[in-house]
Amino acid sequence: MSTAAVSIRSLGLVGVIGATDHKSIARRTVVVAFAFFIAGGILALLIRTQLATPSTGLVGADAFDALFTMHGSTMIYLFLVPTAIALGVYLVPLQVGAAEIAGPRLCLTGFWLYVSGGLVMWSGYLTVDGPGAAGWTAFDPLSDSPHSPGVGMDFWIFGVMLATLGCLVMASCVLGTIVARRAPGMTLLRLAPFTWTMLVTCLMVIVSFPVLVIAMALLWIQRDFGGIFDSTGGPIAYQNLFWFYGHPVVYVMFFPFVGAVAEVVSVHSGRRLFGYRPFAISLLAFTALSTSVWAHHMFTTGQVANRYFALTSTALAVPAGIEYFDLIATLAGGRIRLRTPMLFALAFLVQFLIGGLTGILLGSPPLDYDVHNTYFVIAHFHYALFAGSLFGCFAGVYHWFPKVTGVMLRERLGRLHFWVMTLGANLTFFPMFIDGWEGMRRRTDSYPASAGWQTLNDLSTAGAGVIAISVVVFVVNVARSLRDPEPAGPDPWDGHTLEWATSSPPPRHNFAGLPPVRSPAPLLDLREAATARSVGDSPTPIHAEAAG
């Protein structure tokens, strides 16, 4: 199999299509996902332009409905979820010391399912009636054929189905790698922090993604044949199915980036993750709770057990609190290098906190009765997913780009990217808390001039422009770093985990040899043992055992 893969690689185009190296699959996934991020971002700029004044009228109501539907769908199904999984496809085999991902051809199939899903969803723009326009949630009956006629809606359904199936397949390969491909000595309690977050992410994917695939199939049958959601309670049944996927997916789009932040905080503080076991337990608690909180999206329907879901949703504060404790305690006592990855990680901690704390507010049904479906909710989940997850993602990008490409990203451009993006994110999303609290509704193409929301909306629109500039700075940084490379070497950050024990980029089968694995930070063990030897005392790696 491996020889076949190598020989295919030399075949040019066939190699691009069919390469089964997990690193190649992950790189291609990230490149495609970034293209969708740009596309979804352009839709966001159009939305913000429309809302710059109470009735700008840049596009009509139908085009606006397609804009916010495709913006949300693209960012979730085609950008954040695949990027989160791709991070695992690249890094997990390296972090567990495997030569190859489990099921490489399956993983490649997942990539192509995802790509075809994205293309199918977006080809709705080529149809007469336009793409899906029933929101990223596509609630029934709005998404049925009388209310959403047009083949674009069917394209949307099949696009979501294919992309989600692709991510499910890729995640199952990552999970298989963690279960079956770990290096000798790597027990579950010696997994790298990022691999732990991928483990729980994949568990959530495997529990929840099949439900969405089935819900989409049912939606399509409903559109063409009926009889699925027609009876009393049918629309609520769809929402239960959708949100059973739709809440775990929020954590799928979050935990890999928490893992990236944990690695960055730990490595760039020069010390082991503080509270490794509580951190792992909190991840498992989150995973368990993730399947019991979905109906907090349905408090205002009057058709779910609000108290139960308020209880489980508020309980999430406990594992989230553990993660904050461990990350801040890792920084305390460290030797903190404030390079670009650390800047993004710190901003993640501050900004996600705003998203998380407002999430606790939304977990209270009487509060949700007011702010549900207002811009308060938009502000909340953009603080969680943009100012949180995406900042964690960029922390990981700046941290691992040297490993993936062999060259460093420019530090000054990185800082510029960081500060401009931080300004843009807060300028865009903070004002939405205020106009949302005052009752500005989401998914509307205009708002009453008398409401006095124009200044707040202008700030948001200006902020979206600032975000766009920061993305351009990032692209320039990548282009310049690749064209005029500063070689990174195998381990530019004094890393802790096994991906830094091989060349950058790693060879086809990842490792020439592995160091002994006696803790979650085997490279730090080696460094500490060397220091101990040179000082001449304490020859045994005590800390390795304490942490392992």
Add this chain to the structure above:
Amino acid sequence: MGGTRHEFRALWGVYLPIAVTVFVIVALALGFVVVRFRDRPGRTASTRTGAPRAELVYVLAVAAIAATLVIVTFRTESRVDALAASPALRISATGSDWRWSFYYPAQGIDEPGRDQAPTDLYVPAGQTIEFDLTSLDVIHAFYVPYEDYQRAAIPKVINRFDLVFPKPGVETSGYCNEFCGIGHTEMRFEVHVLTPTAFAAWVSRQPRSGAPR
């Protein structure tokens, strides 16, 4: 009974200060740690990897705050979700693409509404009004920001809830707040809060038996 507006603001007054306090504490701790432990010549990183007892105390504190919030929420929700045994007035509210219609069954008054125009909703101040909410097609939501309250209007389901409009003379807007297609933005109604006497006079002026005007 102070109504949904009062309940919402009281509960918000519990949650928001706690959220702001937690944010300030964490942000200050983070800022302090980053300044105190930044890389300087001669600094070595600590090798301590855990403080189980301190972490347990911290976890119990977070859990206590979460438990308090859940209890306060449950109490408020009991009052907000409660239905009066004999409300002063019943109104059937129905959403459809893209208009609101209101029917006063005891009075036989029908406000069928028109497309592209807000429907008028006349209510007496200070009295408990039961709304029986449903939809004729897709899911809509009945949302009155002034009352800090909304409820989904679901086809084939009747959602019942009580509202009290505390002050007479209030003119405020209500909206559909569940995306329902191209007419969603304009799917509105206008709430007119009258004194009970003025409301009685308004009732007596209306044509009866629900005949469309």
